[in-house]
Structure formats: C-alpha cells, structure tokens
Amino acid sequence: MSELIPIGIHKKNKNNGNGNGLPWTTVNFEFTGSKLFNFSQAVTKIILVKVDNIPLNGDAGAPIQYRLNSPFQLEILDEMIVGEDNWVSVTYNYGEINEDTPGPIAIPTFDSIYKGAIVPTSPAPGGTGVATWSATQAGTYTNFGGVVVNANSLATISRNAAGVFAISQTALDFTDYTLKSQIKPIYSSIALANNNTISGDRLGKVIGINNDGKITDYSWKNGVLDQDLVLYKPLDENLLYYSGSDDYLYTVTDSSDRLLFGVRKDGSFYVAKFASNYILGNALKDSSISFTKIDSDFKIRIPETILLEQGYIYIVTDSQDRILFGVRNDGTFYAPKFSYNLNDLSVTENKLSLAVQAKLNSAGNSYITCKGDSLTGGTGGGVVPFPTILQTLVGAGHPVYNLGVGGENVPTIAARTGAVPAIVTSSFTLPADTTNTVEISSDANVLLKNSLYGAPVKILLQGSPAMVNPCYIQGIECTIAYNSAGGIYTLKRNVADVSTTYIPANSSLNFTSSKIHRNPFIDIIFVGQNGGYNSTDNELVDYIKKMAEFSGCPNYLIIGMHSGTAASRASLELLMFNEFGHRYINWRQYVSNYGLRDAGLTPTTADNAAMAVGSCPPQLLIDSVHLSTAGHTVLANLTYKTAIELGYI
Numbered sequence: 001m002s003e004l005i006p007i008g009i010h011k012k013n014k015n016n017g018n019g020n021g022l023p024w025t026t027v028n029f030e031f032t033g034s035k036l037f038n039f040s041q042a043v044t045k046i047i048l049v050k051v052d053n054i055p056l057n058g059d060a061g062a063p064i065q066y067r068l069n070s071p072f073q074l075e076i077l078d079e080m081i082v083g084e085d086n087w088v089s090v091t092y093n094y095g096e097i098n099e100d101t102p103g104p105i106a107i108p109t110f111d112s113i114y115k116g117a118i119v120p121t122s123p124a125p126g127g128t129g130v131a132t133w134s135a136t137q138a139g140t141y142t143n144f145g146g147v148v149v150n151a152n153s154l155a156t157i158s159r160n161a162a163g164v165f166a167i168s169q170t171a172l173d174f175t176d177y178t179l180k181s182q183i184k185p186i187y188s189s190i191a192l193a194n195n196n197t198i199s200g201d202r203l204g205k206v207i208g209i210n211n212d213g214k215i216t217d218y219s220w221k222n223g224v225l226d227q228d229l230v231l232y233k234p235l236d237e238n239l240l241y242y243s244g245s246d247d248y249l250y251t252v253t254d255s256s257d258r259l260l261f262g263v264r265k266d267g268s269f270y271v272a273k274f275a276s277n278y279i280l281g282n283a284l285k286d287s288s289i290s291f292t293k294i295d296s297d298f299k300i301r302i303p304e305t306i307l308l309e310q311g312y313i314y315i316v317t318d319s320q321d322r323i324l325f326g327v328r329n330d331g332t333f334y335a336p337k338f339s340y341n342l343n344d345l346s347v348t349e350n351k352l353s354l355a356v357q358a359k360l361n362s363a364g365n366s367y368i369t370c371k372g373d374s375l376t377g378g379t380g381g382g383v384v385p386f387p388t389i390l391q392t393l394v395g396a397g398h399p400v401y402n403l404g405v406g407g408e409n410v411p412t413i414a415a416r417t418g419a420v421p422a423i424v425t426s427s428f429t430l431p432a433d434t435t436n437t438v439e440i441s442s443d444a445n446v447l448l449k450n451s452l453y454g455a456p457v458k459i460l461l462q463g464s465p466a467m468v469n470p471c472y473i474q475g476i477e478c479t480i481a482y483n484s485a486g487g488i489y490t491l492k493r494n495v496a497d498v499s500t501t502y503i504p505a506n507s508s509l510n511f512t513s514s515k516i517h518r519n520p521f522i523d524i525i526f527v528g529q530n531g532g533y534n535s536t537d538n539e540l541v542d543y544i545k546k547m548a549e550f551s552g553c554p555n556y557l558i559i560g561m562h563s564g565t566a567a568s569r570a571s572l573e574l575l576m577f578n579e580f581g582h583r584y585i586n587w588r589q590y591v592s593n594y595g596l597r598d599a600g601l602t603p604t605t606a607d608n609a610a611m612a613v614g615s616c617p618p619q620l621l622i623d624s625v626h627l628s629t630a631g632h633t634v635l636a637n638l639t640y641k642t643a644i645e646l647g648y649i
Contacts (some may be wrong), residue, residue: 022093035076037090042071044093051076051088118144118157131159135167154263154324172324252316252325261316261325367399369517371417371547372526372559374462375626376404383622384629387524389636394649401517407461409532411450414543415457416467418514419550420450422457427505430476432497440480440509443487451508452546453539455532458487459511468511470494474503480511519552522648524639526559529625537572541579548580555648557639562588563625566614585642591616591634598637599630 022044049056049066056065056076066076074090113132115125120139125131135141135155140148145165149155155169251262315326326334370376370387378385387402394400408416415422424440426447431438441448448457459468460482470477477494525547533539548556558580560573569588576584592614596603599620607617620631627635643649 024091024093026089026091028087028089036069037074037076037088039072039074039092039094041094043068043074044071046074046090046092048091049074049076049088053087053089120149125159128163129159130161133157135169261327365519366397366521367401367517368394368522368524369401369403369520369551370524370526371413372404373408373413373530374404374406375529376526377402377406377464378404379406379622379626381622382629383627384632386627386632386636386639389633390639393636393640398521398649401520403467403513403517404526405459405462405464405467407458407530409455409458409530410527410540410543411453411455411532412457412459413527414452414547415450416459416511416513417547417550418510419547420452420543421508421510421514422448422459423451423506423508424473424503425449425506428503430473430478430491430493430501430503432493432500434493434496437481437490437492439488440491441487441489448489448509452542453534455534467513470512472510473507474501476501480509514550521553521555522643523548523551523553523556524559525556528561529563537575540572541575544576545579555643555646556583557642557646558584559635559639560585560587562591562616562627564588564615566592569614582642582646585638587635587638588614588616590638591620591631595620595631595634598634601630 024047046058046066046068049058057063058066064077066074069075076088113130115131115133117134117136118141119135119137120141122141122143124143125133133144133156135149135157138149138151138153140146141157144157144159147157147165147167149157149167149169150171152172153169154172155167157165157167159165316324323334328334368390370390376385376387378388385402385404387400387404391400403417405413405416411420414420424447426440428438428440446456449455450457459480461484469479471480471491472478473491476497478491479494481490481492482488483490525544527544527547528540533543544558548558558576560576561569566589573586573589577586592611596607596617596619601617601619603611603617604619607619610617616631620628620634622628640649
C-alpha cells in the first residue's frame with residue numbers, strides 16, 4: 001500500500017481551476033504493486049487521476065476506473081496497471097475553505113453518491129450502483145422506483161447496489177412557521193446594538209459574531225460595561241462536513257469547517273452543541289426560553305421594551321421560504337416542530353409541581369376505595385351499604401371498592417390497610433413446609449399488635465380472609481388463620497423452603513390490603529365506631545392521618561361518626577375539622593339536621609327527640625348504630641356532593 005505525499009500546495013478560488021473554492025494539490029508517484037493508496041491528509045474530492053498521463057474514469061464515466069473509499073484512501077480499479085513501471089498522478093481537494101471564499105455556508109458535493117436535486121418529472125437516472133437524490137417537491141417519482149414524497153416532508157431518495165430505490169422522509173409541522181421575509185437578516189462580522197429604556201435606566205447590548213465561530217455578548221447599564229462576557233463555541237470542532245460516515249446532504253459550517261447544522265441522508269439533522277467551559281457569565285442562550293416560545297396568553301404580560309430585536313445570523317429555507325433552521329443574533333436557534341414528539345421538548349412528570357404530580361398519580365387509577373368497619377362493609381339483611389349506592393352515582397368509569405370489614409376497630413383497620421403495620425412482638429420459628437403452623441398470638445398472650453400505640457390487632461373476627469391473605473413477614477408469603485376458641489392466630493408458609501426460618505421479635509406482618517388499591521382516585525375513610533384507640537380523640541386523629549397519608553391519594557374524605565350527641569362529640573368534631581378541613585364530613589351534624597329531609601321521611605316523636613340533641617334520627621337506623629338503606633343513601637349522596645365541591649369529580 002502506497003502513501004501519497006503532496007509534492008506542492010496550490011490554492012484556487014471559485015473563479016479559476018476546478019472552481020469550488022477549496023484548496024487543491026497534485027501528487028505524482030511510481031506504482032509499486034498495490035492498488036490501494038493512503039493520503040496523508042483528508043481528501044474532499046478527487047479532481048483527476050492519470051496513469052502514464054492517461055486520465056481514468058471516476059463515477060462520472062464508464063467503466064469506473066477508480067474510487068475514493070474514504071477521505072484517506074484511493075483505490076485504482078483499472079486493469080491497465082499490471083506492472084510496476086507505471087506513473088500515477090492524483091489531483092484532489094483537501095482541507096479548510098480558502099480565506100477568500102465568501103459566506104459561512106459550504107455545501108458538500110458528495111460526488112461519489114449524491115446526484116443532486118430532483119422533482120417528480122425528473123428523467124430516469126443514468127448509471128448504476130449506490131446513489132442518492134434530494135426530493136424537492138411532493139408527488140410520485142415515477143422514474144425513481146415510483147416512491148411517493150409527502151407534502152411538507154424532508155425527503156431523500158436512494159438507490160442501492162442492486163438498483164432498488166427507497167425513500168427516507170420526515171414530516172415537518174408548519175402550522176406555526178416563520179417566513180424568511182418576516183426576519184431581518186444579520187451577517188457575521190456585523191455587530192448589533194440595541195438600546196432600551198426600562199424604569200428610567202438606560203440599558204445597552206452589543207452582540208458580535210466572530211470569524212472563529214464564537215458569539216460574543218457585551219452588556220452595559222447606564223454607560224458602565226457589565227462584567228458578563230459570554231462566549232459560545234461549538235463542541236464538535238473536529239467534525240468536518242465531508243465526514244463520510246455521516247453522509248450529509250447539505251451542511252452549514254463555520255470558517256474552520258466545523259459543522260453548525262447539517263441534514264443527513266436519512267432525513268435527520270444535526271445542530272452543534274455549545275460547550276459550557278467557554279461560558280463566562282449568564283446561562284446558555286441556546287437553551288433559554290425565547291419570547292416566541294411563550295404562550296400568547298402570557299406574552300401580553302411581558303413588556304416588549306425588554307426584548308432585543310430578533311435578527312438571524314443565517315438560515316436554511318425550503319422552496320416556499322419557510323425556515324427549516326435559523327440561528328438568531330442572541331445565540332438561540334429555531335427549527336420547525338416535527339410530527340413526532342421530541343423528548344427534549346416534552347413535558348415530563350419531574351418538571352411539574354409536587355401538587356400536580358400527586359394529582360396525576362391519583363388520576364392514573366380511576367377507582368374509589370371505601371375503608372372502615374361494618375358501617376362501610378354493610379350488615380346484610382337486605383341493607384344496601386353506601387359504597388354500593390355511591391357506585392351508581394359516580395358511574396362505571398370509577399369502580400368503587402368496599403374495603404369495610406365488620407367487627408374491626410381502628411388499630412386493626414389501620415394495620416390491615418397497611419397504614420400502621422401490625423407487628424409480632426415475640427420471636428418465633430416459621431416451619432419450612434406448607435402444612436405445619438406456628439401460633440403467633442392468642443387472647444391469653446396477645447403478641448399481634450399495632451406498631452403505633454401497641455393496641456391489639458384483631459383481624460378475621462367476621463371472616464373476610466381476602467382482605468388479609470396472603471400476608472407477608474420478612475419477605476415470606478404466608479397465610480394467617482384465626483380460631484375464635486381462645487382467640488388464637490396461627491401462621492404457615494404458602495411456599496415450602498428447605499429449612500425453617502427464625503423470625504425476630506417486632507417483625508412487621510403485612511396484609512394483602514396494604515398492597516392492593518394504592519393511589520386510588522378518591523379514598524374514603526369511615527372509622528371509629530368500634531373504638532380500640534383508648535378513647536382519646538388525638539389518638540383517633542393520628543390513626544386517620546396515617547391512613548390518609550399511606551393511601552398516596554390527595555383526594556381523600558374523612559366521614560365522622562353519627563353516634564352520640566352534639567355535646568358529646570363537640571371536642572372530637574372540632575379536632576377533626578381543624579386537622580382535615582373540608583375533607584372532613586361531619587356526618588352526625590348533617591344527618592341530624594337534614595337526613596330525614598333528604599330521605600323524604602316525616603319525623604316521628606322519637607326522631608324529634610334525637611334531633612333535638614343532635615343525634616341521628618332512629619328512622620335512618622336498623623339498630624342503635626347501623627344505618628338502614630335510607631340512611632346509607634343519604635350518606636352516599638352527601639359523600640358524592642362533597643367530592644364534587646372539592647373538585648375530585
């Protein structure tokens with residue numbers, strides 16, 4: 001393999017020689033056997049190859065007698081070179097743009113594969129092999145495999161080595177586009193001065209584009225130069241526009257051939273990033289939110305006097321003068337929106353406020369949960385509980401789950417739903433098989449307790465095993481069982497192990513209700529009637545707070561107890577309202593004053609006596625505490641209206 005060393009450097013501008021404004025040189029050497037030749041510098045274009053002063057055909061003629069495999073390697077394909085007595089002469093373009101080449105834009109020719117721009121009526125292409133064309137109009141390209149270019153698309157038609165045509169196109173969204181006629185062009189080497197008056201202070205700014213590709217921004221106030229000096233410089237200094245691996249159709253480069261903007265064969269585009277280590281002063285302007293990105297409803301709130309005049313340093317437009325890409329004088333750039341979502345412009349959850357995130361998380365689940373005892377779960381005997389009636393009010397779009405279990409007190413409900421975990425206060429050994437059980441608590445030796453205040457946890461008193469099992473301790477899936485004779489709780493594995501497992505004291509026992517129905521759309525908590533919280537109002541409030549927090553739902557409602565009188569419940573009800581605000585439903589007060597009216601019932605003597613002291617009318621009860629279907633209906637409607645008032649529904 002031979003290495004081609006230039007014998008001299010020659011430069012030509014666009015008015016003579018090969019006329020592309022690029023430097024060129026010629027190398028002469030004696031053929032030494034190999035047909036692969038390496039260049040000592042990157043080659044932009046082969047101008048001429050001669051063997052013994054006979055020109056060879058490149059891809060412009062037939063047969064093809066040489067080709068450029070890469071910017072650094074030439075291959076001779078002609079069979080005329082059979083010995084070692086031949087002289088080879090190669091003339092080629094290389095390196096950076098000549099200083100007298102005007103403007104910052106350089107368009108590569110891609111002589112090896114790129115054949116130029118075409119329209120639907122273009123004639124059939126000549127030659128064979130790999131080739132690429134830019135499609136400039138929408139329509140069917142009959143002579144190019146019949147491919148169809150869609151309107152408002154950036155399209156490239158290619159032909160592979162087998163002669164098969166294919167199209168690559170990207171749809172552009174021009175619903176909000178900028179015309180070239182709407183902007184004021186500003187060219188490099190021209191400094192822009194802007195003066196504005198804000199609150200009596202004189203502001204000034206000069207922005208200049210340097211020949212080395214940097215943008216310099218000077219600011220002053222009241223005639224004093226600000227210390228902010230911002231320099232922008234592209235990161236990709238070594239990415240030259242003729243890089244064969246990127247296959248760009250056209251590019252915008254600076255005077256050092258560094259790529260500022262380019263469109264590839266596959267329709268994607270490249271924009272240079274700006275390096276943070278070149279910044280002294282304020283934030284990057286290419287990642288700022290410009291005035292044009294602000295919603296129109298918000299624009300009117302911003303004084304236009306603080307805005308710099310928007311001019312463009314350079315732009316790329318389509319045939320209708322719509323801007324495909326532009327760099328403004330303030331360092332920001334513009335590109336039209338694409339038809340698919342761009343990740344860097346999308347609104348991700350972490351960009352939202354915590355309140356909005358919570359709303360979205362709860363909105364992801366459409367169901368409603370109702371937690372409590374038998375006042376929620378129902379008593380049977382034909383009585384329809386309020387969760388069932390609430391389902392008809394909210395509709396099928398919001399499934400309502402009744403998680404009420406009869407007989408459970410507050411510590412037990414809090415433990416079953418996972419808000420305040422149950423713990424086994426003594427260590428034990430869990431058998432390895434799935435048959436043998438181990439006793440973990442009993443009435444005589446209460447070891448299953450609530451972790452907040454240490455109250456006993458009494459689950460499964462009225463069945464409902466699906467609310468409890470499977471349960472988990474130390475990561476082991478188990479089943480817990482209850483025997484009313486002695487109040488004995490036993491535990492066994494669901495999956496056998498090779499050996500027993502030691503369970504240390506105070507290990508938490510998590511029930512299945514703590515895993516399911518998390519983050520509901522609305523969480524309704526109706527507890528307290530069965531006590532268990534040592535009769536202190538603050539302790540009850542603590543349990544309810546834990547339950548509301550654990551659900552992960554900001555849309556929760558707390559239903560107060562309807563038993564008792566206005567006098568006996570005054571302290572608790574004030575405490576509940578102070579803690580939960582409008583999320584707290586004073587059910588006793590409402591049912592005493594409006595329950596019979598809502599149910600369409602006429603008060604009896606007993607009803608009037610109860611309502612006189614602020615108690616629930618007996619007509620809405622089936623016993624001293626449990627509601628009738630009419631009572632549940634009033635509660636369901638009150639809960640539904642409260643959810644609407646709070647904006648939950």
